[in-house]
Amino acid sequence: MTLSSYTNEDKVLLAVDCIIFGFDSEELKLLLVKRGFEPEKGKWSLIGGFLKKEENLDIAAARVLHHLTGLHDIYMEQLYTHSKVDRDPADRTLSVAYYALIDIAKHDKELIKQNSAQWFPLKKAPELIFDHNEMVKRAMARLKRRALSKPIGFELLPEKFTMRQLQKLYEAILGKKLDKRNFISKFNSFDILIKLDEKDMSSSKKGAFLFKFDEEKYSRKVEDGFNFKI
Amino acid sequence: MTLSSYTNEDKVLLAVDCIIFGFDSEELKLLLVKRGFEPEKGKWSLIGGFLKKEENLDIAAARVLHHLTGLHDIYMEQLYTHSKVDRDPADRTLSVAYYALIDIAKHDKELIKQNSAQWFPLKKAPELIFDHNEMVKRAMARLKRRALSKPIGFELLPEKFTMRQLQKLYEAILGKKLDKRNFISKFNSFDILIKLDEKDMSSSKKGAFLFKFDEEKYSRKVEDGFNFKI
């Protein structure tokens, strides 16, 4: 077989942009950077970078995220490829949006400061460059959808968490208040949490039991086709 | 503001590949082409083409589809961007998968013959080149998901259809038998069908009433946030 090459076709620049979500026990946050180069220098932006020849997109997105936060092995998912012809005034560039869920306590605070990055509550995030606002909107919609069908939220929580934190997180993602008793009994029916003997004393006098996610039970249930619909 | 250009970054070829679904009253079908050039010449493939500098992806996908079928204004949706480094042995190429839903009766039969394209029942489709099998799998999953949350199926049916055809379509998409009475009462509860005075006599002696989709009512319900969950 002869390998011909597609010599007469147009080539384009391909960027990846990451919508990085965090959660601080109260609200969802977004990690943004102040752009250090033209065009749109000084404005807020998602973190991004260009795909290199020897990478696939997942690798490129992980590299970009690692570069900003120092974190490895982060939950990321490809969202959508944005291609409006004039989306970047500097050059014909397409961008593949990825979203990432990280435990807000874990990233390298020095590193993000060096990169002039900053956490913003989702509702108070500034206007972003190019089509980044649309990317965030899409990411939010996907996150909501995922949260309703699998227990994705654990990526955003510390290893040990209280039921209240878990509920607050779901409330933040879904954008509505949930009933405490219904939420807990729903979640208990999944049977994927381990109740610890420890209590978290930071938010009440009585203290609240800590739980952790039982990855093993979870994987088994996924294999069995269990439905985690909230 | 000075527009700098990203001069040192790698550029890549970007293809679009279309998963084209049709429905023939019995089963879902896929429109495939026999590839006329190397690499993998003579094997079956999704239809595809390269993104041109002056197009966005939606336009490119529509162009590719129109070129094969002669059809305009087809329901298409971007699915996923495939980026494995060696996915195309000829050149470093990424591909954005789109899926399309068309009324199998409408396309230009001559044109597809000229392009050595052919309809295959989904279950009897041949092995495809590159990562096209994976693309089809993803498309099928998306179609299933969409069918459960909005009445997407009308794109696959002729303008007038019987309730039986509609049910068969959903059965084909969801991959399971549905109860006739439950299906009809569910669909009636959406209140987006117009019952015509005509009957289709082709499949029974009694004849079955024809219906058509009420786009106007549907749009109003979408605006009101109505949930079309099957």
Next chain:
DNA sequence: TAAAAAAAGTGTTTATTAAACACTTAAAGA
């Protein structure tokens, strides 16, 4: 040291939705 405050924890009832189920009707063809 008793009362107030503050969040944790815990079940039951009711409403809604989904699933299971079978006979009658209409018309053509033998």
Next chain:
DNA sequence: TCTTTAAGTGTTTAATAAACACTTTTTTTA
């Protein structure tokens, strides 16, 4: 006129979702 074939039509039961309020524990304060 009897047989055949698919169309058409409601009700009952099961499962899931939603609504709902009081008790417990411990610290702080009067």
